[in-house]
Every structure is written in C-alpha cells, then in structure tokens.
Amino acid sequence: ETIGISIPAATHGWAGALNYHAERTVERLSEANPDLEFVLTTTSDPGQQVSDLEDMVATRNIDALVVLPFESEPLTGPIQRIADSGVWVTVVDRGLTQEGIEDLYVAGDNDSFGRTAGEYFAETLDEGAKVVVMRGIASTVDNERVAGFESAIEGSGIEVLAMDHGNWNRDTAFNLMQDWLSRFPDIDAVWAADDDMAVGALAAIDQAGRTDEMFVVGGAGMKEMVDRIRNSDPTVPVNVTYPPAMISTAIEMTALGLTSGAPVSGEFIIASELITPENAENYYFEDSPY
Amino acid sequence: MNTATLRQTRRPKVNLAVIAPVVALVVLVLIGIAMNPNFLSFANVTNVLARSAFIGIIAIGMTFVITSGGLDLSVGSMAAFVAGLMILVMNLLTESMGGGLPVILIGIALALFAGLAAGFINGILITRAGIEAFILTLGTMGIYRSLVTWLADGGTLSLGYEMREMYRPVYYGGIMGISWPIIVFAALAILGEIVMRHTAFGRHCAAIGSNEKVARYSSVAVLRVRLMTYVMLGLLVGIAVVMYVPRLGSASATTGLLWELEAIAAVIIGGTLLKGGFGRVWGTVVGVLILSLIGNLLNLTDFVSPYLNGAIQGVVIILAVVLQRNTGTAR
Amino acid sequence: MNTATLRQTRRPKVNLAVIAPVVALVVLVLIGIAMNPNFLSFANVTNVLARSAFIGIIAIGMTFVITSGGLDLSVGSMAAFVAGLMILVMNLLTESMGGGLPVILIGIALALFAGLAAGFINGILITRAGIEAFILTLGTMGIYRSLVTWLADGGTLSLGYEMREMYRPVYYGGIMGISWPIIVFAALAILGEIVMRHTAFGRHCAAIGSNEKVARYSSVAVLRVRLMTYVMLGLLVGIAVVMYVPRLGSASATTGLLWELEAIAAVIIGGTLLKGGFGRVWGTVVGVLILSLIGNLLNLTDFVSPYLNGAIQGVVIILAVVLQRNTGTAR
C-alpha cells in the first residue's frame, strides 16, 4: 500500500516544522508497517504541486493521498480527479473549495487564529490603543487570519496604525519593525501573524530599547515564544497555537485507515488556542525544531 | 595547392556539442527507466510533456531574446499577471454575458493581447529608452508580481466553476490522447526553429547578438528586430497562459514564480549563448525537457530527503552543461 | 592638432553620467524628508545603513565579478548556507567547549573560510571546467539553498541563547553610535574602490571584461584574475554572514532569499556595465543605498496598498537607471 504526501516546501518556519513532523511520522510508520510505502513531495507553488500529484498517480500507484494544498482553489480540481479515481484523500489545513471531495479533513482554523489574537488585544488593550500588524506572504491563509483579527478588534477602539507584509520572514519583519519604530512614537502592541515575524519584530524593539512600551503577539507556538511566555515575559504575554504537528495526525489516521481496514473519515478542526503563562508548559516541546 | 588541403582539415569535425544536450536527456531517460517501470508509461510521458509546455513555450521566445543579446526576467510574473487579468475579466464577463464560449474566446484574445502589450512595453523601453534589459525586466518583474497580488487582493483569483469546466479541455483534452499543450508546444517549437534558422528575422537576431554595430551597418533594423523579440516573447507568454489557466483555473502571487530562471536555464542548457550571437530553438526544447525530467525523476523515487531536491536539481543542471562542454568543443 | 595639445588636455570633461546615481539618491532622500520628519533621525539613518551592509558588502564583490564579465547568482543561498553552518558549528562547540569567546572566533573564522571555499568552488568550475557562470551559479544557488534547508531540518537554526547574547554586539554595538556593520561596510567600500581604481587587479578585471583575448595577449593571467573575483566575492559573503548572524541569531531556508538579484541590481544601478569592462565600487554603494531607501520610504508611509510595494520598487529602480541614462552620456 502506498501513501502519497504532498506538502509545501520549507520556505518559512511553520512550513519547516510541518516538513519536520511529516518526515518523522513517515519514518516511524515505515518502520512499524513494512508494507506501507510513502511518497513525500514538497512544493513551492501550486503548479508544481499539481505536477507532483500527477506523478504520484501516474508512476507510484498511490492508494491514499495526504495533501496540504498550497492554495485551495487551484488544487480543488486536480484533487477531485484523484479522489474520483478511487484514491483515499486526506486534506490537511487548507480546505478545498468544493465540499465532499476528501475522505478526511484535518485542519487548523485560520480565522480562529486571527480571532483569538484579536480577542486578546480587545480584552487587554484600552480604547485608543495603537497597534501595528505584520502580515504573512500574500495568500488566502494570510487573508483569513487578518480578517479574523480585524473582526475581533472591531468596535474595541483599537487603532491599527499600519499593516504590511513581513512575508513570514524574520529579516523582513526586523526591517519593517525598525521602520515602524522610527515612524510611530507610540505603539502599544504588535500582532505578527506568525512567530518567525515576531522574532524579527522583537529584535528590532529590543534594539530600539522600547521593550517596555509594547507587547508582541505572534502565532503558531514556536518553542522560543512558548518559553518566553512560560517565564512570564511581559513583552510576550501570550501566543496562539496552530500546530504543525497536525500533519502527523493526518498521516497517522490515513495509515491506520489503510492498514486496519477501518477507515476514519470526517473532519478534525483544530481550533487555535491561546497560550498563556498558566498553560504554556503544555505547549512546550523540547525536541521540536520549531 | 597545399594550403587548400591544410584548410580542409580544419572544419570537418562532426560537432559533438550539437548533440550533447540530447545525450544528457537520453541519460536522464535511461535513469528514469531503471528507477521505475511506470516511467515510460503513456500517462507519465504525457504528463511530463504537458507540464513542460508552459515554460517551454516561454523559453522558445526567450531563445530569440537571448540570441539577440537581450534578457527578460519578467516573464514569470508577466505570466501571473496576464493569467490574473484573464481570470478577472472572464469572471466579470460571466456575470454580464452569462458565460459560454464567447467569454472563453474573449479571455483568450485578452491573454494574447495582454502578453503582447507587456512584451511591447518591455521592448520599447529597452530599445527606445535604452535601459539595460536586466534592470528593466527586473523592474517590470516586481511590477507585474505586485499587480497580480493586488488584483487578487493578496489571495487567489479563481475562474468561476462553470467556466472552468468549459475551459478545462484546453489543457486536459487533445487529439488522439495527445493533449493540447503538447501539440501547441510542439507546433511552436517547430515554428520557432524554422524562424530561427530559415528566416531573415532569426538571422538578424543572431547578427545583432553577435555584433550590434555590424548589424546596423549591414542595414539590419536593429531596434525593430530587438523590439520584435520582446513582443514575440510577450505573445508566447500569453499563449502559455492560455494553456495554463485551464490547468489550475486560478492565479495568485505565486503563479509563475521563478519561471524566468527556468526558461533562461533551459535556453542555455540547450546551447544558446548567453551573451548572444548564436541560438537554437530545438536545443531549448531539449533543455526544457531536461529540467522537467529532473523534477519528475525526483518524484519517482524517494531515496533523497525532499530537502535535497534542489541540490540534485542544481547538480544535474551543472552536469548537463559540463557534458555539453566536454563532449563537444566550446564555441 | 599635434602632440603638444595631446599632452595638455588631460582628462577635462566632467562626466554627468558619473553623478547620476547620486542624483537619484539625493532625490530619494528629499522625498523621504518631505514625507516623514523622522526620516533623517539618527536611528533611522543608522538602521538603513546597517541593514544595507549585508547586501552592500556582497555587492562590492559582485562589482568585481561583473566588471570582469562574470555573474554570480548563488550569493544569497551561499550566505544562508554559510550562516547555517556557522550556527550549527557554534552550537556544537558550545556543547563541547562550553561557549565563550573562542567559540565566536572559531565561528567567525569558519564563516570566512566557508565563504572563501564556496567562492573558490564557483570560480574554479567557471574558469577551469569552463561552465557558463550563469548556469553554474544557478546550480550552486539551488545546491546551497537545499543544503541549508537540510542542515536546519526544514526549520530554523538558532544560535544558543548564551552565545547569541555574547555575539550580539557585532551587529548592535559599534564605535560612537556607529554600529559595526556600517563601519565594516564603509571600510570595505573604500578598500574596494581603491582596489578597483588603483591596483593592477582592478585594472585587469576591467580589461578581461572588456576583451578577454586582448587581456590574454597582454599577459594578464585571465583565469587567475577571474577565479580571484569569485573567491573575493565568496570571502565577502562570509564577512556579510559574520555581520548578519548576530542580528537575529538564526538562519533558515529563507535567509538571504533574492539577495543575489538585489546585489546585481545595485551594481548595475551604480553604473557598472552588465557586460563587463567597466565597474565602479562607489556606484555600487550608491545603488545599494538607493534600494534600501526605497524599502525604508515605503515602510515610513502608507499611501499605497502594501500589495503594490513591489511595483513601486520596480518603478523606482527603472527610474534610477533612466535618470542615469539621460543625465549623462550612455557608455
């Protein structure tokens, strides 16, 4: 039995962690089940992902597919065709635009990701508080997160001073934060839609010596961030989960379905949770690369 | 007279450099056969050929641009922009005209025209304003990439479901199992080869790339020919987009990412000189196939960590060129 | 017209092309001042200069490579790889040696050496195996990028906390408020300008780029000089990494992404000829500053959609070059 896995390439921290978990899971499962074969491909754009899927079907005779679509829209058609050919399909994280294609859906919730952070902002900050928002690479994921955040702070009187793309990249975020610090004398909080960007932003704030003026909320539960929360760092009060380990869950459940003959289908939506100093211990994983 | 014999010995050699990219391609195919029995299956072969078509079609145009001493870094984002524009307009038209074949035809015409116009803008700025091609197209690369992100509002532009189903056959359909992209790619490659070798235009491209001043003194319309190469490339980008949109039915900020580098690499692997003066379209086709095959082969097996795919690709590209260098004489 | 006049008229004309990039820079600065009062603040100016340092240092080396008719697309991923390697080794050493200054010094030495070695590999393959620089460095670009992803296991390599705190001052510290990256960049720029203009090496680079055969017939060691340009560039990448790592203490697959294009763009905006034969280091410095300033200005204001940042950048790059074309005489 062959399981094909297609995920985005490790072009930023979260995707890197995704790759890490996928590889480990494949290793572990191959050892446990010698009959299981895995094809793991990584991709950097939707077009290439479609090519990878075509190759899996044409040359590797996959029986099941675990796919994290690079973008939902363009992948819907190709995945549907694979599903129609009788292959078990597990979709991870980014839902397809047509319902009922996949057998199993394991996902985080991007809207909740932004909303959870937004709610924390609305609760903690006073009316008139000034915040800046660092977005990821322009994409549907990013749009959903930002929309969630914006709707959560609506009516709270929080003023968004500026919003720009840090591209899920530490260096870009560092430069962006430096410039915002020059530009705005008062900033009360920073929302970075990903922990990689939070790292960059924190370094810039630290350099400017304005650590005491503001707090930074990132997302996805990077080890470093959780550690700071655990130690009650006032600059990093909370974080929002978006576990890259969801890929392991998806692969495991798919494998289980194939081997045990008792397919697990349905939807597993992993809502984003708020990591606080109180519960941080539960989210700290020593060995994770992320 | 002896001088005659001495000279004759000078140019007899069967130029091995000519067949070198082909050798590299054959080696890759053999590796593929050895690795996976399905490699030569009809489905796999047509998959690889069809997906080569986009970059292939663009690389044909790039061959002319490079042969005449130019360069175009903007093609990837130009493709994304044209695709985005095409989808946007088709969606708008579907609302007002209610879909159907006319919308598809208008969409296709628009894509071709937009490509042509984008190529024309590049060309006119390079030839008339005299801006270094590298810098100009680096600039337009950023511009088109931004524009498509903006058109898509940071997300994805998707063709309406109905239109998508109707337009689909342009990528997935074909004649006798050969899909349209393959047919179009093959036809354009043959046409390109003929234009390069057997028309005054192709020859003028080479002359300009070899020595612009000489070409000008030989009453070649240097600026016009050069402009034409960019316009042609733009049009080919339009054609590639017409084939690409039905494949995914969408365009986003990541569409066509790095196509420019792949297209240029294919052209050079194929034996065209980067500094201009000599180009061959069939070589480019071989170069494109080599690049596609590498990706395909990496998906056929999994003895390397996916992290290292890029490294393998890099090594094969270098090897393909080394092979070319060492099999034949350097030009 | 006799030999007497030939003696007297020594270098009379004030070449306007020479000052054109400076004009572009000044225009940008004026726009900045008009847009935001903080633009000229000490913090902002040093921020911009310090962040220009990485690409700036690399672009200095790139100036020599391009002047001698070469190109290097691998510098961005080379930087990422060297940074990753440095962090990895420093972390390992911290475990075994328990940290401290020696680890930092070894890390720095390693980065310099790794850069040098990487440059040497590029150079030797280009000069001895005779592989087209564009293709070779496109290949090594993929290879280094893959290797760093692999080293980092897809994620991020981060320097241990203790080492990071100790190493930090190399980026954030400085003399009299001027941080080290700025000082090193300035020193290297001056050195580079001197080497380019006043040493045999610089003159040889220009000669090779202008006409390789003439250089060879004039007993210039063409291959060695060319190799040296790549080695030098590699070493400069190493130096850039030494300045870069203390900033965030980490390296990942996205480190140094597109630095190569930025460095090449800076070189060309600065007035160096892409085809080789003429280069100026100070122009490159101006080019780097122009590019950094565009980003800075865009972050300091928001009258454009952030999606369009790339478009603005593209337009300004093109304008900077057009200005250069039209202010001065085209070379």
Add this chain to the structure above:
Amino acid sequence: MTRPVLALEGVTKSFGPIEILHGVDFALHPGEVHALIGENGAGKSTTMKILAGYLDPTEGQVTFGGKPTRFAGSDEAEDLGIIMIHQEFNLAEHLSVDQNVFLGREIKRGPFLDHKAMRARTAALLSQLECRVDPATPVNQLSVPDKQMVEIAKALSRQARVLIMDEPTAVLTGRETEVLFRQIERLRAEGVAILYTSHKLGEVKRIADRVTVLRDGTMIRSDRTADVTEDDMAAAMVGRELSDLFPPKAGGGADAILEVEDVSVPGVVEDASLTLNKGEVLGIGGLVGSGRTELAEAIAGLRPRSGTVRLNGQDLPPNQVAQAMRAGLAYLTEDRKGAGLLLDKTLRENLTLPLLETFGRPLIDRGREEAALDRAIDDFAIRAPERGMKVGDMSGGNQQKLLLAKTLLPDPQVVIIDEPTRGIDIGTKQQIYTLIAKLAAEGRSIIVISSEMPELIGLAGRVIVMHAGRIAGELAGDAVTEGNIVRLAMGMDDQKDSAA
C-alpha cells in the same frame, strides 16, 4: 569630363570641440579610381564615412548626382549604391561567411531564406576573389586576410555605383592584392566610381586614375596619377622630403638568443625550427594562411604547442605568455582590434596593461603611467585629438603605433612583430623601420613577419619562408630577393639556382 556621382562641398567635421576636417571639397566620377592618401589621422576614414552616410558632416554638404543629399543612415546611402568597405572589420564573428555576405540583404524564397542560393553566390564571389574559404565557416575561425576577402566579397555582392574602400590591402598579401585590383579594374570598366585609400603608394600609383592628398583635415592637392611620382605623393603627405625608407641593415651577432626546435601546432604548423641571433633582424615570409602567425603565437606562449623554445638557453613552457614576457620575449599581434587593444579604454590604460605591476605596487602610480604615455607619444609620434579618448576613436594607424608602444614597453630582448606597419603611413613607416634598426643596434633581436616583400627585403638580413605550415626554406644575404621569397612561399623547390 563626366559629372561627379558623389561629392563633398565645403565639408567640415568635428568630434566634440575638435575639428577634424576643415572645408573639404571633393568629387568622385563614374569609371574613375580615385585614391585618397594622407598621414595617419589626416581624416581619410572620416571623409569616407561621410561620403557613405555613416557620419553626418558638421558643416557643408554631400551631393549625389549633383543634388544635395542628407543620408539618414548608411542603409539609405547603400540603397543608392554607395558601398563602403571599412578599415576595421565589419563582420559578425558568430555568423558564417555566407551569412555575413548577405546580412541585411538575404535572398529569400517566399518568407524563407534561400540557403542554397546564398551559399552558391558566396562561393562564386569568393572564387572570383580566388579565396578558398568554405562559405559555411564561421567568421571567427578565419585569418585576418581571409576576413578582409570576405569583406570585399560582401561589398561586391551589393550592386555598387560608388565603391569606397578604406585601406583594403593593408591586411592582404601581394597575391590577394592582385586579385582585388583585377576586380577594381572590372568595376571601373563597368562605370563604377571607386574611392580607395592605401599607405602603399606603389599600389596607388598603379591602380588610381587620380590621387588626392589630405593633410591634417585639409585637401593639399589633387592630381592625375600619371602626373605625380611616389616621392611627390609622399612629400605632399608628410610635408617634407623623405630620405631612404630603410635604414642600413645591422649585421647581428653569432650568439643564438632564441632557439626554436620542432615546434608544431596541430593543424597549422609542423616541425618548425629556427634560430635567432642577438642583434639580428630575422624576417618570416609566406602566403596568407601559411601559419606564420600561429608559429609566432606558439613561440610567444599564446597557443598550445609541442617542441621546445629556448630563450637565452632557458626553456619556455608552452602556453605561458606571462612567463615568456618576463623572460624577455614580446609579440605584437596582427589582430589589432581583436587581440591588441581595448577599444573602449583610454590610451594610458592600454599602454600599461601588460606591465601594470611595474607601475607601483600595490597602488598604481598614475603619474608614472602618464609619464610613460608621454614618452610613447613622443617616441612613436602618436597623434590623437585628445589624450583621454577611447582608443577605438583613434585613427587606425595611430592605433597601430600605440600597439607598438605597448608591446615594446616591457623593454624585451626579443620582439616578434607580426605585420609591423599594417595601416601605417609612409612617414611613420620610416620611423618604425628606423626604430627596428635601432632596437637591433642596441643588441635586441627582432623577428619581423610581413606580407610586404620590400619590408622583408629592406629590413631583414635573413628571411625564413613558410609554406603550408612548414618552413620551406631560408634565404640570407643577397639571396633575399622577391623572386626567391615568392618561389619558396608558393612551395616550389627549385630555388637552388637563384640562391647560388
């Protein structure tokens, strides 16, 4: 007298602030060969380029068929049948011979190129010129003279009413020159107006119907060729009487300084051996393509080779130019534009390129460079309107002088000069000959490769003649005669009686 086809009236030409031509009046008549002569930098090429539409006059006008004309470009002039062969090569190196000949005028069948027709016509043109080059050969594989023949073929392929030739014979040997002259005579008979320049006054005397002398941008005189002697022409050009062209020959010692044994370059030179003595001037003659240049380049370390080369008893490794130069061997290339000078750099940068290290380390001393340039300008009478100009803008002859200065800058013991006076005016030629003699007298040794018989005979005490890549024989003393050289060069072995 016929009406002129093409004429200049009061033409002035300036480059920037410097006026090069001062009010030139000049006319070309159909069926007449008109020679334009003058010193290097006098403005001959500039005059020709204005006539052929490559340059616009600053003042004055060009008339065609009596009507004032302003060509928008050279192609417009070409459409009227005004064809020019440039002093510098004007060929696209990557393209083949036939592609170059028909560049911009391709023969087509429908939308497609008619390769066969172009190849056949090129072959026909070349055979008319007795040039044995395969039309499919890329131009970058041709020797210098062959390139010139291709240029001529290209010009002949156009239907010329006016044919302008800028020093077409500078790079040709006697045989090719004869071929060219036959073509010129044919065209003259067909009523084509021909303008021709050369520094070889003997040729001018032979072929031209009328000769005009240009000095420093001004027409000095115009005569029927029959009415003037070569000496008159030379005197008018230079502005003074010329004494003997060649200085007395120096004998040369008996100590060998350069020993070449069994040197072969695959495909072009086979088993060449020769010895050069201290203070000697040795000539090497031969036909085009006989391998003289390759032999010289092999000796100078510019080509892979087998066999040994010893300088002062010390072995020189193959393919190591720098080492040969350091040992005291210098080579002056025949390919000025392709291998000699950086056309987009200034005089100073070109002059010091081979020897930069000696102008200061690590930093180059600009002052010393300038001083070296001053010296070169004096020693070699280099004339250029501006010191900081690009070498590519200098007149051809002055480029050659600069190249000579550059080659001699390292003060070599042995100099191999390939075509020393190619494109050099007669006054300067005399200076260069004197210089060669002076170098020999100082104890330096010189090899002169030349296609000009008088040069070989006038300069060298001993002449080696090459034929088809081999050394066909050696002539010394009184045996150095035109007849003997030609016989050896043609591969005839019966030279023993004349040597006696």
